[in-house]
Amino acid sequence: MVERGDLSLPKQRDCLIHYFKCLCMVEPLFTAISSDADSDSDPIIFVWYDAFNPKHENxxxxxxxxxQLEKAAVLFNLGAIHSQIGASCDRTTALGRHLAMEAFNASAKFFYKLWQYFAKDVSATLDLTVLxxxxxxxxxxAQAEDLKLQQRLHHNNTNDDASSALEQHQCALAxxxxxxxxxxxxxxxxxDSVATAVVVSFDETWITHLSLKVKFFEVEARRRRSSILPKSERLPLFQFRPLDDNAESITEKLVTGICHQWIHNQHRIPYIDLSLSEYSPFKIIDGGKLVAYPWDMPPPYPTNLSILSSSSSSHVLAxxxxKCEPLDLYESLRNYFVLKYSESVAKRVEGxxxxxxxxRDEMQRDDISLPVRRDCLIRYFKCLCMIENLFPMTSSPNPPIFVWYNAFNPQEDSSQHNIHLEKASVLFNLGALCTHIALSCDPTTFQGHRIAIDALNDASYWFYMLNSETKKASATVDLxxxxxDMLCEIIYAEIDDLKFHSPLSQSDRSPLGGFVVSQLYRQAYDLLTSGPLAESLVQSSIPQYLESKMQTLHVKTAPIDVTxxxxxxxxxxxxxxxQGCQPLCLDLLSEAGPVMIKDGNLVANLRGSNVAIGGDELPDNR
Incomplete structure (x- = not known):
């Protein structure tokens, strides 16, 4: 974080995020050291310079x-790095403005966290104060909303009703x-006179710039308000306008697809990423040990799943x-872009x-690990969200036909030219794969127990998302x-079952808890046997599993791991x-997404490549 000045802005951001996570992990050690009067260890002194007076000499x-000083300073730098990413975007293009707006929003949220949670607990330089x-x-x-308004004005200039009274009213409010x-x-x-003096000494144009911005927007608001409609005639203020259907906006349309249609799980518990993600700063290996993980190393990436035991959990049903039929999506989609737009547009999205x-080819492989397969499915789903607006491809001579087989009856299949069938099937497999991960965990260890619960929480989330897709696709009974609903009920029961059998002391358990878990399994069993699923799933292992769970509930104990x-x-x-600090759109500036923007085009995300935003390269440092 301190010495690698050669890192690009996105990599500096990732480094800061990883370091902040590690700081939160070791924070209890500092509390223990400060409360230990007999400790002979030398204290760790953190030294940070004021961002507005950074010269080390004076x-x-x-x-x-x-x-707390270290965490506050890292949060400040996270906000600053995002502001530099936003300033580096090519804001003369719609795509550049969109990405800059997301970066400024992220920066504002980091400073909000600093303001609300960290600044008041640390006595530091002026840049880390609440003010x-x-x-x-x-x-x-303000800068993010400024760009948002620019986007709106740029779009309105292409419409006939741009000068309408309603539009003037909406713009005046903006x-x-x-x-x-x-x-x-x-x-x-x-x-604050001290703050003013510091800002002026750092850059005297700041105050002037802010004052002019205030005056400009106030005057412009009054001018546009002059043509305001009477309240009785105003229409709703928020109206959705689709993007222009032209070649210039094609990359932005695809980017908007991933931002607006991909529902990010904000409430997901991140514990599972400790073992199952390539993007965490450490890994859990044998014996529950934590080891450093080289997040910036080139591929291939090692995957150590020692936390996943060969002994399956009796509390989880995988x-x-x-399964699906192979499909060459590349040729059919590329031909569509050529026919509807042009060869040059097809080249822009070829990556x-x-x-x-x-x-799509990788997600069906059985020879890759569960975490790698899960990440593949997630990336594929993001890409599907990007191209969803292309369907139905009525102007294509060779539209893709998606063929998926029933998970519980492989002889039955669905064959449709409907991307919602593809999305629903991928979501089903994401949920099912998470149950396989949970099954592989050893619930008698503290880490295995928590990872299993998080995997089931993930599974319930994917099945929850699946409900919205199944309404748009007529498919086999498994979708x-x-x-x-029945699969979600099973997962809810298993989560409570695992919590009831937590590797803690038995004093925390009561017979009532076992009865509640048994009733949850009963609800899932009733959904299976009383509805249209009974005939379809009677030959599966689900009924026998639920019957056994309703009859038997036992308790295991194990010591809590110190980690x-x-x-x-x-x-x-x-x-x-x-919580809003890492907008999904900024994944296109990261090494964690399936594609990135380079020279205004969408290309496969190969790690180590330079990142371009809206047509311009990001500088290595600013």
Missing amino acids: GVSSERNSI FAESLHWLLS FEYVSKLYRAACDLILC FPLK LLQMLNKL SINCT DQFLSGYCTAQSLLQ
Whole structure:
């Protein structure tokens, strides 16, 4: 974080995020050291310089034996890095403005976290005070809304009703809102003479810039409000406008697809990523040990699943996965782009189409590990969301036909030119694959127990998402709402079953808890046997499994692993960062997504490549 000045902005951001997670893991150690009066160990002193007075010779610094200073400073730098990413975007293009807006929004949210949760607990330099964190939050929020307004005005200029009274009314409110954001940032700085002096010494144009922004947006709001409609005649203020259907916006349309249609699970517990993701800063290996994981190393990536035991859990039922027929998506989709747009447009999205086709081939492989297969399915689903608006491909002479077999009856299949069948099948397999991961865990260990629960939580989320897709596709019974409801009920019962059999002392359990778990299994059994699923699934292992679970509930105990305090800290950090601080759109600037933007085109994301935003390369440093 300190010495690698040669890293690109996205890589600096990833490094800061990983470091922040690790800080949250070791935070309990600092509490223990400070409360141990007999400790002979030398304290760890963190030294940070004021961002607005950074010269080490005579700069203003903070020196504290407090991890809170380190965490606050890292959060500040996360907000600053995102602001630099936004400033590096080519804001003359619609795509560049969109990505810059997401980056400024992310920056504003990091400064919001600093303002609300960290600045008040750390006595540090002026840049880490509550006043400055709040002012930077409003400033970055204003810049994001400024770009959003630019996007709106650019779009309205292409429409005949751009000068309508309603449009003027809506724009007036937008200009007024942006002016308030800029004024909030400006007032906070000007109300404190020390803050004003520091900002002026850093860059004297800041105050002037903010003041001019406030005046401009206020005047523009008044001008547009002059043609406002009477309240009785106003239409709803928020109206959805589709993107222009032209070659210039094709990359932006696909990017918008992944942002608007991919529903990110904000409430997902991140514990499972400790073993099953390539993008965490450490791994769990034999004996529950935590080891450093080289997140920036080139592929291939090692996968150590020692936490997954060969002894299956008796508390989990692994659902079968759906199989599909092979399909060459690349040729059919590329021909569609050529026919509807042009050869040049097809070349711009060729990287996405190649990755889409490759991921579809990879997702059905049985010789890859469960985590790699899960990540493949997630990436493929994101790509499907990007191309969903292309369907139905009525103008294509060779539309893709998706063929999927019933997971519980492989002789039955669905064959449709409907991307919702493809999305629903992928979601089903994501849920089923998570049950396989949970089954592979050893619930007698603390880590295995928690990872199994998180895997089942993931499974319930994918099946929840599946319900919205099944309504748009007529498919086999395994994709019906009745079936997904029944599978969700089984998962809910298994989660409570695992919690009841937690490797803790038996004093935390009561006979009532076992009865509640048994009743949850009963609800799933009733859904299976009383509805249309009874005939379809009677030959499967599900009825026998549920019957046995309703009859038998037993308890196992095991000691708590000492690494749990670190893992809990990691979960806390991941949850904090997931709360809007990492917009999905910015995955296109990261090494974690299936595709990235380079020179305005969508290309397969090969690690180590330079990242371009809206047509311009990001500089290595600013």
